[in-house]
Amino acid sequence: MSLNDILDRLFPAGHMITVANQVITGQAQTAQGMVAVLGTTDAAAIDHAMALALADFVLDTVEQHPGRPLVFLVDTCGQALSRSQELLCLNGSLAHLASCVDLARRKGHPSLSLVTANAVSGGFLSFGLMADLAYALADAQVRVMDLRAMARVTKIAHERLVELATTSPIFAPGAESYVRMGGIAAIWPGPSADLLASALADAATACAAGDRRQAEGLARGGRQLAAGIAQTVRNSATGV
Template sequence: MSLNDILDALFPAGHTVAVANQVITGEATTAQGTVAVLGTTDAAAIDHAMALALSGFVLDTVERHPGRPLIFLVDTSGQALSRSQELLCLNGSLAHLASCVDFARRQGHPSLSLVTANAVSGGFLSFGLMADQAYALADAQVRVMDLRAMSRVTKIAHERLVELAGTSPIFAPGAESYVRMGGIAAIWPAPSADLLGDALSAARKAVSAGDQRQGTGLSRGGRLLASDIATTVQNATAGA
């Protein structure tokens, strides 16, 4: 499905979105009012310039449109992999992007992300997963690392990782695994204005309720230890 088809399905009341260097920025009309739209397209490998462009758009929205919801459209093959990007401190630029999304949240901007095609590695972790609620289309590909690459990094045999992926979503790629872990709230069969409206309402509640994804992952059987460990750390910190 093309980006324009996705935009038309999500925002039948109208949208004004531009694409420059695979970065999406603009605004759209929904039943709940105007929203800011930003993201990446065409399996973009997010580089320094893209991260700063997205960060700038978030900060501009916070300054000019207080409280306006942020809709992230995610289609990324991950962070750009090159020595030049490392020398430009791409890790710092991605951290800055994540900080800007968190800053917008603290300023009362609800946010949600929709994985439209690909969501890989740091390009997803620093952007789409920073939203209050994340969703994915049914045919979207979501993963942090390919199992063969994970094997090379961890020195765990690929066969063993395949075995672990069969029982634990932490090791398994795919949007369904992220649903079980609580990282993705739900999978949409197709882009829909009605589903977007429901998601916006959920995102508004998430701003006041706080991040519930660890608890969701526990209830779905995908993250059995994270919630208890986080609580233990928080209690220890509070008592220090």
């Protein structure tokens, strides 16, 4: 589905959105009022320029439109893989972007992200996973690495990984795994203004509730240890 189709279905009441250097920025009308729309398209490999453009737009929104919700559209194949990008500390620009999203949350901007096509590791971490709630379209690819590459790096037989992937959401690529792990709130059958309206309402609640992903992962049975361990560490008497 083209970006324009996605935008028209999410925002039938109207949108003013531009794309430059695979970076999406603009405003759109929803049932809850105006929202700021930003993200990347065409499986962008996130580099300094993209991260800084997104960060700049988040800061503009905080300065010019207090409280306006942020809707991230995520389509990234990960980070740009180049020496010149690393030379200038690409992780620093991604961290800066994440800090800007986090500041917006603290200033009362609810946020949600929608994975429209691809969400891969570093690119996903810097903004998609920083939103209060993340969603994915049904045919979206969400992963750290595909199983063939994973087999090569871990030296575990590909067939073994494929077999385990059918039962374990811990490493199996796919949005469904991320739902069970608590990282993605829900999968949408397609872009929809109605689903967006209810997600924006949920994001407003989530914005105030803090990071609930461990609890969600536990409730959905995908991540059974993290919530309990974090709670134990938080509350345990020391010296034991």
